[in-house]
Structures are given as C-alpha cells and as structure tokens.
Amino acid sequence: MDWITTWLASVPDVAVPLALAALGLIVTERSGVLSLGAEGFMLVGGLTAIGAHITTGHPVLALLLAMGAASLVSVVFAVMTIWLRINQIISGLAIVFFCEGGTSLLGTLLEWTNHPVAGLGVLHPGAGVLAPWLSRLLAQNAIVYLTPLIFAAVVAYLYRTTSGLRLRAVGENPQAADAAGIPVLRYRFIAVLAGAALMGLAGGYLSMVSTKLWIAGMTDGRGWIAIGLVIFARWSAWRALAGALLFGGIEALIPQLAASGIALPQYFLLMSPYLITLGVMVWVAVTQRDADGAPASIGEPYLREERR
Numbered sequence: 001m002d003w004i005t006t007w008l009a010s011v012p013d014v015a016v017p018l019a020l021a022a023l024g025l026i027v028t029e030r031s032g033v034l035s036l037g038a039e040g041f042m043l044v045g046g047l048t049a050i051g052a053h054i055t056t057g058h059p060v061l062a063l064l065l066a067m068g069a070a071s072l073v074s075v076v077f078a079v080m081t082i083w084l085r086i087n088q089i090i091s092g093l094a095i096v097f098f099c100e101g102g103t104s105l106l107g108t109l110l111e112w113t114n115h116p117v118a119g120l121g122v123l124h125p126g127a128g129v130l131a132p133w134l135s136r137l138l139a140q141n142a143i144v145y146l147t148p149l150i151f152a153a154v155v156a157y158l159y160r161t162t163s164g165l166r167l168r169a170v171g172e173n174p175q176a177a178d179a180a181g182i183p184v185l186r187y188r189f190i191a192v193l194a195g196a197a198l199m200g201l202a203g204g205y206l207s208m209v210s211t212k213l214w215i216a217g218m219t220d221g222r223g224w225i226a227i228g229l230v231i232f233a234r235w236s237a238w239r240a241l242a243g244a245l246l247f248g249g250i251e252a253l254i255p256q257l258a259a260s261g262i263a264l265p266q267y268f269l270l271m272s273p274y275l276i277t278l279g280v281m282v283w284v285a286v287t288q289r290d291a292d293g294a295p296a297s298i299g300e301p302y303l304r305e306e307r308r
Contacts (some may be wrong), residue, residue, distance in 0.1 A: 018247055022243070023198050024201075029195075030235065031295075033298075034299035036096065037095035039100070043099045045203030046206050047112065070196045078189050078192040081301065082185055115214065117212050167187050172296045225274070250272070
C-alpha cells in the first residue's frame with residue numbers, strides 16, 4: 001500500500017507540466033497556428049521563474065513572470081508566422097533552438113544554474129483528520145489544485161463565449177471568419193501569446209516545484225511529449241488532461257520500479273516516455289485516421305487579400 005501511495009502521490013508532479021503545456025498548445029492551435037515551440041517556451045518559463053525567485057523571493061510572482069516572459073518571446077514567433085508568413089514548422093523549430101541556446105547562456109552568465117530555491121510550498125488539506133494515506137495523496141502544491149480550474153476556464157472560454165467561438169472559427173475557416181468581420185490576425189496573435197503563457201507556467205512549474213533549481217535543458221523533451229499528447233487528445237482539453245495523467249502515471253512509475261529493486265536496463269527506463277509517445281502517435285494515426293479534432297486550417301498562413 002505504501003508503494004502505491006508513493007507512486008500515486010508523485011503522479012500530479014509529473015502530469016501538471018505536461019497538461020499545462022498541452023493546454024497552451026491547444027489554445028494556440030485552435031486559432032490555426034501550428035506551434036512546435038513548446039520546449040522553448042517551457043525553458044524560458046523555467047529560467048525566468050528561477051531568476052525571479054532568486055531576485056524577489058516570491059514564488060507566485062516568479063510563476064507570473066515566467067508566463068509573461070514566455071509570452072514576450074512568443075511575440076517573435078507570432079510575427080514570423082502570422083505577419084511574415086514564414087513556414088510554421090520551421091519557425092517553431094527555430095524558436096526552440098533559440099530558446100535552448102539563449103536560456104543556457106543566460107543561466108550561466110547570471111549564475112542561476114544549479115542555484116537551489118525554496119520553490120512553491122506544499123498544501124496539506126485534511127492533515128490529522130483524514131487517513132494518513134489519503135492525506136499523503138492530497139499533499140500537493142497549489143498549482144496542482146489550480147490546474148483543473150485552469151482547464152475548466154479555458155474550455156468555458158472556447159465553447160461558452162462568443163470570443164471563444166470566433167477563435168475556433170478563425171482556426172477552422174479564416175476566410176469565412178474574415179468575411180464575417182472577425183479580425184483573424186488579431187485573434188491568432190492573442191492565441192499565440194496566451195498559449196505561450198501556459199507553456200511558460202509549465203516550465204516554471206518544472207523549475208519551481210519539480211526540481212527547485214535551474215539546469216540547462218531541464219525540460220528534457222517534455223515539450224515534444226506535450227505535442228504528442230495534443231495529437232493523442234485530438235485537440236480536446238479534457239482528453240489532454242486525462243492523457244497527461246496517464247503519461248504522468250507511467251513516468252512516475254519508472255523511479256518507483258527502480259527503487260523497488262526490479263532489474264531493468266537504465267537507458268530503457270530513460271527512453272520509455274519517448275517510446276510511449278511514439279507509440280501513442282502511431283496508434284492515433286492508425287485508429288483515428290478519419291477522426292475529427294484538428295482545426296481545419298492549422299498550419300496555413302492567412303493573408304486577407306488571398307480570401308477565397
């Protein structure tokens with residue numbers, strides 16, 4: 001029972017950054033902009049959060065600044081893809097390489113690398129009242145409890161508001177949206193910034209909660225896993241959250257298996273999250289080939305004079 005409790009209690013810590021990054025991708029791509037820059041925006045958020053915490057000592061402010069910094073960097077991506085109409089795949093990859101190099105350089109120059117911080121504290125609801133195993137499961141940080149609320153707010157915006165309907169219309173048929181008087185480029189620009197803010201929060205979570213320090217390249221491919229998670233979820237926010245819990249459960253199981261003494265190859269354990277991601281993407285491609293979900297105009301640049 002103790003082994004299972006330890007495993008389940010560690011699942012949210014692994015799942016939350018994947019879920020937030022996937023949600024940011026969904027917001028961006030619902031507007032028709034293909035985003036491959038999750039890894040880069042998460043790195044920017046992670047470095048900014050640590051730097052802000054070292055400077056100010058306030059973890060909440062550090063996470064807010066992480067969101068702002070990722071949004072600021074995403075302006076470059078938005079200009080490249082929305083106004084300059086540079087290929088969105090190339091632009092996304094360029095942003096990732098730029099952020100990887102830039103955060104590594106700044107982290108070294110500012111001496112933020114391997115600098116431990118107190119990070120975000122853990123809440124203990126029901127301590128001394130509930131059963132010990134249940135109290136252990138509920139002992140999570142505030143972001144874990146806020147994540148479902150963030151998902152609910154985003155879903156409510158996308159499907160219960162006029163603005164959310166317009167955003168989805170821009171991603172499905174920008175020509176028709178433009179003809180209806182919807183400012184396509186403005187909606188796409190805002191969606192890119194909002195999505196990057198969520199990815200920045202995911203990166204800030206990694207540095208402020210999971211590791212409580214900054215290490216160059218600390219996202220370790222989680223941005224790419226989030227992209228696979230969006231495909232798995234067919235651009236549905238709630239399915240992305242469920243998928244993040246599934247992926248998080250699998251990844252959290254790896255150290256538990258190693259600690260239990262089960263003889264498994266070390267490098268196989270390290271590569272297993274990425275093997276699972278590839279397997280899920282292949283499964284989705286084979287079994288859901290005709291399924292709806294992806295915005296119809298995703299990856300397609302739009303210029304008003306090209307209205308069809």
